[in-house]
Every structure is written in structure tokens, then in C-alpha cells.
Amino acid sequence: MSTRSQHLYEFGPYRLDTAEQLLLRDGKPVPLTPKVFETLVALVERSGHLVEKEELMKLVWSDVAVEESNLTNNVAAIRKLLGQGKSGQSYIETVPKRGYRFTAPVKELPPETLVVEKRTVTRVVTEETEEETQNEKVASAIESAPIIRAVTVTPNSARRSNWLVMAVILVVGSASAYGIYWLIARSQARNRASASVPFSAMAISRVTSSGKSKHAAISPDGKYIAHVTEDAEGNSLWIRHVTAPSDVRLSGPAESEYLWVAFAPDGNSIYYITLDRDKGDTGLYRIPVLGGPSAMAGYDLWPVGFSPNRKEMAFIKMDIGETSYLMIANADSTNQRILAGRKKPDFFRGEWNAPAWSPDGKSIACPVRLTDDKGEFETILGINVKDGSQTPLTTMRWSSVGQPAWLADGTGLLLTARERSTGPSQVWHIAVKSGDATRVTHDLNDYHDLSLTQDSSRLAVVQDQAVSNMWVARDGDAASARQIVSEIGPINLLAWTRDGRIVYRSNAGESSEIWVTNADGTMRRQLTVDARVSDGLTVSPDDLYIFFVSDRAGHFNIWRVDADGQNLKQVTTGEGEFFPECSPDGEWLIYQQGYYEPRLWKMRIDGSSRVQLTVTRGNRPAVSADGQTIAYHYLDPELEKSQWSIGIVSSNGGQRLRRFNLPPTVGVTRKFVRWFPDQKSIAYVNKPGGLSDIWLQPIDGSQPKRLTEFKVEQMLAFDWSHDGRSLAFVREIETRDVVLIEQTQK
Numbered sequence: 001m002s003t004r005s006q007h008l009y010e011f012g013p014y015r016l017d018t019a020e021q022l023l024l025r026d027g028k029p030v031p032l033t034p035k036v037f038e039t040l041v042a043l044v045e046r047s048g049h050l051v052e053k054e055e056l057m058k059l060v061w062s063d064v065a066v067e068e069s070n071l072t073n074n075v076a077a078i079r080k081l082l083g084q085g086k087s088g089q090s091y092i093e094t095v096p097k098r099g100y101r102f103t104a105p106v107k108e109l110p111p112e113t114l115v116v117e118k119r120t121v122t123r124v125v126t127e128e129t130e131e132e133t134q135n136e137k138v139a140s141a142i143e144s145a146p147i148i149r150a151v152t153v154t155p156n157s158a159r160r161s162n163w164l165v166m167a168v169i170l171v172v173g174s175a176s177a178y179g180i181y182w183l184i185a186r187s188q189a190r191n192r193a194s195a196s197v198p199f200s201a202m203a204i205s206r207v208t209s210s211g212k213s214k215h216a217a218i219s220p221d222g223k224y225i226a227h228v229t230e231d232a233e234g235n236s237l238w239i240r241h242v243t244a245p246s247d248v249r250l251s252g253p254a255e256s257e258y259l260w261v262a263f264a265p266d267g268n269s270i271y272y273i274t275l276d277r278d279k280g281d282t283g284l285y286r287i288p289v290l291g292g293p294s295a296m297a298g299y300d301l302w303p304v305g306f307s308p309n310r311k312e313m314a315f316i317k318m319d320i321g322e323t324s325y326l327m328i329a330n331a332d333s334t335n336q337r338i339l340a341g342r343k344k345p346d347f348f349r350g351e352w353n354a355p356a357w358s359p360d361g362k363s364i365a366c367p368v369r370l371t372d373d374k375g376e377f378e379t380i381l382g383i384n385v386k387d388g389s390q391t392p393l394t395t396m397r398w399s400s401v402g403q404p405a406w407l408a409d410g411t412g413l414l415l416t417a418r419e420r421s422t423g424p425s426q427v428w429h430i431a432v433k434s435g436d437a438t439r440v441t442h443d444l445n446d447y448h449d450l451s452l453t454q455d456s457s458r459l460a461v462v463q464d465q466a467v468s469n470m471w472v473a474r475d476g477d478a479a480s481a482r483q484i485v486s487e488i489g490p491i492n493l494l495a496w497t498r499d500g501r502i503v504y505r506s507n508a509g510e511s512s513e514i515w516v517t518n519a520d521g522t523m524r525r526q527l528t529v530d531a532r533v534s535d536g537l538t539v540s541p542d543d544l545y546i547f548f549v550s551d552r553a554g555h556f557n558i559w560r561v562d563a564d565g566q567n568l569k570q571v572t573t574g575e576g577e578f579f580p581e582c583s584p585d586g587e588w589l590i591y592q593q594g595y596y597e598p599r600l601w602k603m604r605i606d607g608s609s610r611v612q613l614t615v616t617r618g619n620r621p622a623v624s625a626d627g628q629t630i631a632y633h634y635l636d637p638e639l640e641k642s643q644w645s646i647g648i649v650s651s652n653g654g655q656r657l658r659r660f661n662l663p664p665t666v667g668v669t670r671k672f673v674r675w676f677p678d679q680k681s682i683a684y685v686n687k688p689g690g691l692s693d694i695w696l697q698p699i700d701g702s703q704p705k706r707l708t709e710f711k712v713e714q715m716l717a718f719d720w721s722h723d724g725r726s727l728a729f730v731r732e733i734e735t736r737d738v739v740l741i742e743q744t745q746k
Helices: 034-045 053-060 068-082 134-143 155-196
Strands: 008-011 014-017 022-025 050-052 092-095 099-102 107-109 202-206 213-218 224-231 234-241 248-254 257-263 269-275 282-288 295-299 312-318 323-330 337-343 363-372 375-384 390-392 400-406 412-418 425-431 437-439 446-452 458-474 482-488 494-496 501-506 513-518 533-539 545-550 557-562 577-582 588-593 599-604 619-623 629-634 645-650 656-661 673-675 681-686 693-698 714-720 726-743
Touching (some): 053 099, 068 482, 248 257, 375 400, 375 412, 400 446, 412 446, 482 501, 501 533, 513 533, 545 577, 588 619, 629 673, 693 714
Parallel strands (some): 425 446
Antiparallel strands (some): 008 107, 014 022, 050 099, 202 726, 224 234, 375 390, 425 437, 446 458, 458 482, 494 501, 545 557, 619 629, 673 681, 714 726
16 A cells, blocks of 8 residues: 555546545546556646656656656656646646646645445456456445344344344355455466466567657567668668667668568568559568568568468458458469458458468468447457368457467467557457457557567567647748647547637547637637547538547448537448538538448438449548539559549549549558649648648649648648638657567566
8 A cells, every 4th residue: 555645636627646546537536557647646746837857757766767758658648648628728738858837726635534435345447358356246245145124132032133143144254255265266367367468577678769660570580670661761671680779771762662571481581562652552572681682572462471381371352342352372472362251341451461370370360340230340350271261269349450460379369459449559469269358568659560479479569659739820831830739649630610710630538539729729628528530520611510420330420510519410321431521502511432442422411312423432522612523532443553643523423524643752641632722723741851741733734833841740631721821730740669578577
């Protein structure tokens, strides 16, 4: 038990009890790790005053030397948990290069006596998967026992009373004995379960520190790390010894996107996949670990997993239309054949994760997206190599699943997965025999590109941290740009209202919600609760409604809410509708139907009268100011040399009116287009030299030209106000490094 003296603090809806190490929000416990709690206490106790970083680190880590990034992560975790205050401002202010200040008003309360109410058990849950404690079991058993009422003892009733007392003693004694037995048995079971989960005791070390590592893999012997970086020169493939401080470049820099990397089973070479940013076909390459020329190992392939005997490879292939396939081929990619398939709406997930071949060569673990009566989810299937039969390896339902990797003894797998769309992607373990899924890492970072050594003693993974900042610039002038919102995670959706406010998607709380702010950052407030906003957000021309995409009903559909966040209503009920846009007259919604085979559709604002607009693919529509035309981006895989392009189609549908090729410096992901206010050009994000700015493609066919000089790392979203004078845009600062996780003795 903590020896800290008791102090009770109150701020906003929160109450902080230092002695009990407890944070309550509206009377409900908020889970915090010990060091995050100590960081919060140190800031609250000094509220209104600047706390220097050095002082804060001494207060929290008085007995050990740690990196400053630990403090940064703790403060970020606190901000995410607390959300925004009533004024829309963060509870914690960052003073650049100095420290932090807790800005909310804090009231210290007199110490309170802890009262344990009859038949009430309270606990603080620190993990969502934690099972009931022994105290709860015993309390439940006691509560279920007969209620003993007071009686008057008479000579005739004395014997009955004695027998009753003895019965009560026996009942209570039995319950206590059972409780002790259950506690011991449960403790032993938990110890056995913990021991069976790999990396339950671990040591984590950072391999890279540039913040630019996108993808990574560890060699089978655990001695080398291959990783991909992105900078102003382009993408490069590097290798380093895990104990060495420097890298050796194997390939690049190149304008092509390097999407995946893995060691060959023998550890002597490295496979990697490239994709020209303006095209849709991939190339699989192989390069010796010690350096040398790259050799093409396959064309138009997604990430591959090799069989234990090194003679075959497995990969996912998406058919144009209805089916995804798990394919098997020779190790040189020849003799390709279908092992298993999934038909729409289900499909195998292959981008950018490889199927994992089991150590005995009998099964292949493959990420899959499935649909049932509860909605869409992702999990891992085991595919029998002999007959292609498919078996779920776990009953766990994730929002998204990343790279799986088998343990050396074949008893389980490790993978990265996200429980909910707004939560962090963490490392998980699946026990094959029981199907139990257990979370291995417990933090707020994102992890991806997981790989294991041959003996399963080490794993490498990319650790990802991102901060989004929303800015507003007058007339697109960088000098006038002002930051108005900042938070952890992506702010990738925004829309202007007619009265000059900005509606946007925020991940500040436990769910992805709709927030609104004035253009100067004031009056920021949350509009929705449990909206689970996903790919799409727009405001009706009369400012009465906000349309957005959510999976709260099981599928990604379009929903509507009043401008004040009330009267939530589902608009579509299909298998996937995204990125709605309102027509200027407020009569129609134009949207993207489907994800892998997207087409543009429109419907009445009430969800009736659906009309298909494009025959070929179309992503993220943007409606012109007069409502006559719709711009979008697309890739047509039916063309022999497909290339990412901008398309323009009539709002009445039919053939494409105009087409413009996007330059190769546009990123592979996060493409979208908007109409420039003069309606003579289409705006998009371009990254020449690795830095993002807004460029314009004139619809008269003349050459594209740069519009802004922001030169930011990533631009997630942008849009102009209705008067065309203000530009809102979101800048993302993302750090991605390779970390090494090693098993340690408990």
C-alpha cells in the first residue's frame, strides 16, 4: 500500500486521491499506470505554475535515470485520457523547451474517510481483459447466502437458534474455505497462463532513433535489422547489426514507395516490395544482406511468407470484383496456384502483411476481414495447406489485424492488432490450442511490421507516434497561418460551416467523435458521444446537419446528426459507404460505395433514390460549387499501365469528362482532392522533396502548379471556407522507430 499522505484534488469532472492512487471521472475510476499517475499528481499539485522538465523527471523517476521521451509519453497519455476542459483547452500546457503547466482550476478538498458500504465491492480496472478478482467471487458467494434476520430467543427456540448459528458458521466457513481455495487455484492458474504467454516479461530497447523508419524486419538469427526510411531524397533500404550504432544502405534512395521488407528464411538475403507512387503494380525484389545488386523476384505481388522448407511462398491476391485468394507459388514466384478464397463481403487482408507459414508446414495463418450478424471485424484464420480448409485460430474480434508470426514451437502466434478503430495497435499473442488472445504490450503507441527470430527469443517491431496540428491560414498565406488545435493521433477529417466554424474528427476521448471550433481555436467543444466517426465528414449547406461515416451498426455506413450533436440517425444500411459530400442545393449526398472496388454514387439526403455515377473506380468525391461536376481520384487496374489519376464526372453520372495523371511524388496513401475556390482547378497534396504542400491541376489541362509554401512533413486534410478566404489544414508530425523486444526471466 502507498505511504503517500492523503490529498484530494478536484478539477473539472475529475477527483484525484493521492493516497489511494485513484483518479475518478464523474465517480468512475480512470485506469492509469503508476508513473503516469505520479506525473499527473506532480502537475496537479503545482497547478498554474510551470514545472521544468528536469524537476518533473526527478519527481517521477527519483531512483532511476530515464530518457525525456518517457516524460513526453506520460504527458501525452494524460492529455488523451483527460480530453479537453469546458473551455475546449487542454488541461496541460506545453512551454516549449522548458516544461509543462497544469492550467485547469484545481480545488483541494479536506481528507475524506473511506466508507465501505454493505454488500458493495469496488475495484479499479487497469486492463479491459482482467477477470473478476477473488474478493468479488467471495462477495458474490456471501451475497447469495440466505439473509439472517434477528429473532427473539425463547427456551423452546434456543436449541433451534443454536442449530441455526451452527449452520451459519458452516455456511460462512465453507464460503471462506472455498474462497481461499479459489484464490490459491486462480493464482496458480494465472501464473501458468502468464508463463505461457511469450514476452510477458520483456526488455524493450530502441534500435533506430531518426524517427523515419517505416518498415522493419529482424534476421532469423536475431543479429541484424533491415528497415526502410523515408526522407527528402526518397525511400531507402538499410541494414544494421543490432549492437551497432550505424546503418549500411542497401537500396535507394528512390521515389518509389518501399512498402514491405523481410529476411529470406536462410537469412542471407532480404526481400522488399516497391510501388511507384503514381501506379498500381508492385515489384518484389531480393538483395544480398552483404550488399550487391537487387534482383526482381516477382511482379504485381503483395507481401510473401515462405514455407519452412524454403521451397514455396504464400501471398494474397485480390481479384477485380468479388474474391480474394490465398495463393501458393514456388519460391521464385512461378507456378502460382489458388489454395483458398473468400468472397465479398469477406476478404483476406494482404496489404501490407504477409501470410505466416506454421513451423510444421501444415497451416498458413492469414489476416481476414469477416462479416456476421454483429457486423464487420478482423481476425486470424488458419488455412490447411493440404486441402485449403479454413479454421479460426481465435474468437477474438479486432477492428484491424496486422502481421502474424508463428512461435518456434508452433503453440501460438504473435501479431499486431487494434481492438477498436480509435485505439492503439498493440502486440498480441494467440494460443493455438485454446484460441485465447492475450495482449502483450500495454501502452498508447502504435506497433506494426512485427517479425520474430527463428528461436522466438526476440521480436522487432516499428513503434509509431503521431501528433496532429490543425492550422488556419488567410488566403493560403503561410505567414498568416495559426495553429488552433493539437492532439495525439490523426485529425484527418474536417469541414467548414457556413458561419465560419470548423467541424472535425477528434480522437481525444475513448472514441472517435465530432468536435467543433471557431476558426481562431476558441469555443472548442465535443458534439457527439460514441459516434465512432470513420472515413467521411461533411456539413449540409444550411448548417442543420452533419453527415459522417461510422461502424456503430456493424458496417461502415453514413449517419446523420443535428448540428448540436443531437438526434443521431442512420442514413445508409449497405456493406460500406464512405466519404459523403452534400450537393450545394442540399438535395443530394454524393459518396463512395465500396472500399476495394469503389464506385461513386448519389442519393437523396433522406437516403432514397440511389444512382450510380461512375462505372470505373472512384475514390473520395468532391462536389463543385455549382453542383454540376464531381472530382475524385482513382486507379484503373484494367488498364495495362495503370496510373493514379484525377477524374471529373457529371453529377448526373455517365462517362468521365476529364482525366489528369497525378505526379509520382504524390504519396501512395492519403490521396484526396478538393475544388479550388475559383472552380478552375483541382487541389491535391503533393510531396516533392519529401515535404507536403497543396498543388493545383487546372481543368483546362495546363501544367500543375504549387499553391502553398507550407513545407510540412505530412498533410492529412485541408479545405477552404465557404467564402474562399480561409484555408484550414492539418499537419501531422510522426515519429517511427524500430524497437527490439527480448524475453527476460521473471
